[in-house]
Amino acid sequence: MKNNNINRREFLTLAGAAAATTAIAMSGCGNSDTAKKITGNSTSSKKEIPTDKMTYRVNPKNGDKISVLGYGFMRLPTVSKQSARESSDEIDQESVNELTDFAIAHGLNLFDTSPAYCKGMSEHSMGIALSRYPRDKYFISTKLSNFVAPQWSRENSIGIYKNSLKELQTEYIDFLHLHGIGMGAKDINGNDLSGMEAFNQRFIANGLLDFLLEEREAGRIKNLGFSYHGDVKVFDYLLSQHEKYHWDFVMIQMNYVDWKYAKDINPMNTNAEYLYGELEKRQIPVFVMEPILGGRLANLPQHPTLMLKTERPENSVASWAFRWIASHPNVLTILSGMTYMEHLHDNLSTLCPLEPCTEEENTLLQRVADEFVKFPLVPCTQCQYCMPCPYGLDIPGTFTHYNKCINEGDIAVSKLDKNFAEARRKFLIGYDRKVPKERQAAHCIGCGVCKTHCPQNIDIPKRLTDINDYIEKLRQETL
Amino acid sequence: MKLKQIRAVLAAIFWIGISLLFLDISGALHVWLGWMAKLQFLPSILALNIGVILLVTALTLLFGRIYCSVICPLGVYQDIVSRIAGKFKKNRFRFSPERRKLRLIVLGIFVVLLFVFTPLAVIIEPYSAYGKIVTLIFKPVYEFFNNLLASVAEHYDSYAFYQVDVWLKSGIGLAIALVTWIVVTIISWKSGRGYCNSFCPVGTVLGYMSKKSVFRIQIDDNKCVSCTLCEKNCKAQAIDSKAHQIDYSRCVSCMNCIEKCHKGAISFSKYVSKPAAESDTKSDEPQDSTRRKLLTTASILAVSGVVKAQEKKFDGGFAVIEKKQIPEREVPVKPAGSISLKNFTSHCVGCQLCVAECPNGVLRPSEKLSTFMQPELSFELGYCRPECTRCSEVCPAGAIVKITREEKTTIRAGHAVWIKDNCLPAVDGISCGNCAKHCPSGAITMVEYSEFPGVMIPSVNSERCIGCGACEHLCPSRPLSAIYVEGNLVHMDL
Known part of the structure; x- marks a missing residue:
């Protein structure tokens, strides 16, 4: 898992061994810092991924054939390979090009990015990777990510859009999202704005939405839509305005857990079942984000993993999530941030071609979701929107470590637990390895800046405090 | 087993044990090895550890300076250096007369300084000098290798080793440790126990004590053929083979000469020519010294x-x-268990054992003259954690008395x-x-x-x-x- 700069031939040799070590891979790829998934038998050297079997969906607006798997450029590989450790990491462009080549060769044709991703370097990187191909070979999806108050003026926001065209080395954008609709924000004076107020400030008061509609008229934006997180009022409002704006697509967070449990995980969120239903009603094509929750649905706790493995021992845990989503006909594309070749390989083999989920499989996945939500995992998808924390904390790193320990059964309940000493050691040593001391939870002062940025609506300061309390109890052995 | 081998094995056990005690990062070793530090002479005097003082005194009065060749880590270190040097040049020592004046002057200054200004006195004290060398020079190296192992362990998802912060605890401290280390190494390379027999205050005290010891190295005049082999191999340069005399104030009872003698003329046995006289044990009990107040009025921040x-x-x-x-x-902030600043400064020998033990990056040697090389707390890298009482458990000198977590x-x-x-x-x-x-x-x-x-x-x-x-x-x-x-x-x- 360490070496992500892997070429295809090497990869296939490695993968031969992977089939035999599935069980180890399931519990053992713990050190990989970013979203990780199980490299199941789908990466066996025996089975070449066909290059002509990609599943496509038709964009009702213009008949374009879009691959059901879209490439998300939010979790790009970095040069140092230690993507979470320090801030000087640069995008590993060579790997990005290789991944792009492999994806295009297998029929993937939609690439998604944002001006904010990867410390603002994602669009530039995509521009380099894609400009090597004819423009009609691929579709570009990007966003208007004017998140912070200083960017809200008409001039600055349009500047962001123009810069996207420049970085992506293109004359037009196939899919443009109003980014993060429904999320709150802080205004210039630091006051909290609701999702609705933030939307008005970002897109209405400055006339930006009108400008974008004009750009769509002019053909520089082929499809205009929005990506939705958070406050459902804004979602409902924008759909009620469908007659006026004619949304060409909407992006929602959808997977077999969020389908019925998004609200249980966080009362601020809305179940995907409702969101998808509303869009289907209006025949608006759906973009899906967080298909595997930043890797959490690829690396499930032990028992749910076994439930899926028993049913389809040769398929990865992640493949279930993709098949389930793709089985919904109104889904136009599923965006997956595939950092490593293993991820891309696994997803391509799942969707080239798609084998839709049966009724029984849907029931099984519902049971997996029932179990999954019982684990007290932090619903962090490592999207990095909260970062950088002004006080230098590594928020996603802390949550990832905590979730990993829960998944692996290494959270102690009491010091009388049989495995207390081992769990303590693993948690504390593992934490120091994952996150440098001065970036750990104890340093959170609760300023709450991160809260407005979190698309999952996690009460980050509260969760950090809880984790730190747990750490204190481990250290002092007072659990 | 021959006496020399017994001595060598015991010395190795002590030396490795004490060195490990300083190098340890796990915090587990002091439970097993902590007593080795507590046996050290000067710390036990400062701690008024009567048991240890009596034990060392009794050992010396019985067998001579075996403390110096077995228990003292700096002494054993010098023996190792001297032994390596001996591989290059055989039979390299000659008898030299005792530098009595130098020894007594150094001892005198040391005792006076000990009362007036402990931090400076202990620079030449062997145990704390050794502690500084290991903690400030070798521990970082040890930690570096530990961290290498930890990254290997991390690669294999093992929790057997973990990373520790390697940080420079004190630049001046490191400089002093380096100078001490180099000087001691050179002296022992050239003249064996030269440092122990001319400068070391503990050596001087124990030396004069051992002039009265019961068992001693003795030359049998009838068997001796004056081949001078013993003299040439005495790292204390204490054997005058022509006169068949041994300077017992400098002999560290290492037993090397017994091995060297072809004629079996040298033995370690009950001393016969003179009856053992009463001891003149020194007591270096500290009294409440009128230490000058060390408060510097510095403007705050x-x-x-x-x-x-x-x-x-x-x-x-x-x-x-x-x-x-x-x-x-x-x-300065001193660890809980120090009782008071006065108690701390008058007991601490600056051995750095607590600095080496501290798992939170809190303790480091002071660079202020008034508390020179004595540890103090600072909180840039961590803080004094409520569950930790390790410094109080290891201190051999009574500068930090043992406390429990609850007391803390x-x-x-x-x-x-x-x-x-x-x-x-x-x-x-x-x-x-x-x-x-x-x-x-x-x-x-x-x-x-x-x-x-x-x-x-x-x-x-x-x-x-x-x-x-x-x-x-x-x-x-x-x-x-x-x-x-x-x-x-x-x-x-x-």
Whole structure:
């Protein structure tokens, strides 16, 4: 898992061994810092991924054939390979090009990015990777990510859009999202704005939405839509305005857990079942984000993993999530941030071609979701929107470590637990390895800046405090 | 087994044990090896550890300076160096007369300094010199290799090894340790026990004691053929083979000469020519010295180093974290168990064992002249954790007496001081309270700030503060914290 700069031939040799070590891979790829998934038998050297079997969906607006798997450029590989450790990491462009080549060769044709991703370097990187191909070979999806108050003026926001065209080395954008609709924000004076107020400030008061509609008229934006997180009022409002704006697509967070449990995980969120239903009603094509929750649905706790493995021992845990989503006909594309070749390989083999989920499989996945939500995992998808924390904390790193320990059964309940000493050691040593001391939870002062940025609506300061309390109890052995 | 081999094996056990004690990062070894440090002579005198003093005195009066060849880690280290040097040049020693004046003058100065100014005196004391060498020079190397192992372990998802912070505890301390190490190594390379027999104050005291010892190295005049082989191999240069005399004040009972003698003329046996006289044991009990007050009136923290929250434009990445700076403390903070600053400074031999043990990066040798090389607390890398009492468990000199975790929660080693100009809420109106949140004794409460309605600022109840430094370490203000710990001259009870 360490070496992500892997070429295809090497990869296939490695993968031969992977089939035999599935069980180890399931519990053992713990050190990989970013979203990780199980490299199941789908990466066996025996089975070449066909290059002509990609599943496509038709964009009702213009008949374009879009691959059901879209490439998300939010979790790009970095040069140092230690993507979470320090801030000087640069995008590993060579790997990005290789991944792009492999994806295009297998029929993937939609690439998604944002001006904010990867410390603002994602669009530039995509521009380099894609400009090597004819423009009609691929579709570009990007966003208007004017998140912070200083960017809200008409001039600055349009500047962001123009810069996207420049970085992506293109004359037009196939899919443009109003980014993060429904999320709150802080205004210039630091006051909290609701999702609705933030939307008005970002897109209405400055006339930006009108400008974008004009750009769509002019053909520089082929499809205009929005990506939705958070406050459902804004979602409902924008759909009620469908007659006026004619949304060409909407992006929602959808997977077999969020389908019925998004609200249980966080009362601020809305179940995907409702969101998808509303869009289907209006025949608006759906973009899906967080298909595997930043890797959490690829690396499930032990028992749910076994439930899926028993049913389809040769398929990865992640493949279930993709098949389930793709089985919904109104889904136009599923965006997956595939950092490593293993991820891309696994997803391509799942969707080239798609084998839709049966009724029984849907029931099984519902049971997996029932179990999954019982684990007290932090619903962090490592999207990095909260970062950088002004006080230098590594928020996603802390949550990832905590979730990993829960998944692996290494959270102690009491010091009388049989495995207390081992769990303590693993948690504390593992934490120091994952996150440098001065970036750990104890340093959170609760300023709450991160809260407005979190698309999952996690009460980050509260969760950090809880984790730190747990750490204190481990250290002092007072659990 | 021959006497020499017994001595060598015992010496190796002690030397490795003590060295490991200093090198240990696990915190487990002192339970098993801590007694080796407690056997050291000067620390036990300063700790008034009567048992050990009597034991060492008795050993010396019985067998001569075997303390120097077995228990003293610096002595054994010199034997190792000398042995290696001997491989290059055989039979390299000659008898030299005792430098009695030098020895007595050094001892005199040492004793006087010990009463007046302990930190300076102990620079030439062998145990603390050895401790400094291992802790400040070799421990970082050891930790570096540990960290290599830890990264290998990490690669294999094993938790057998873990990373530790390698940091320079004191530049001056390192310099002194390096000089001591080089000088001692050169002297022992050239002239064996030269340091022990001309400078070492412990060597001098034990030397004069062993002039009266019961068992001694003795030359049988009838068997001796005056081949001088014993003299040439005596690393203490104490054998005058022509006169068949041995200077017992310098003989460290290493038994090498017994091995070397072809004629079996040398034996370690009950001394016959003179009856053993009464001992003139020295007692170096410290008295309450009129130590000059070490308070320097330094102006407190003019610089305000408030963090300016970084503007977020893109996702991901880390804000740069500025290093914390050491605030100027009027009274140094000493570990809980020190009883008082006075007790601490008059007992501590500066061996650095507690510095080596501290798992939180808190203890480091002082660079102030008045407390030179004696450890003090600072909280840039961590704070004095409530569950840890390791320094108090290892101190052999009674500078830090053993305390329990429960006792630690009631010992007021210092008190927190708030600096308004560095405090985020007071300066920028940001809500914080991290100091109050993490205070283990509930000494900090957030109160309404009159100048900034709605903003809460910390207020310290010194009566409840134990001086652990959690607030100082976790304060977001950098490089200088908005709350820092001043030491208490006397550690009061809560």
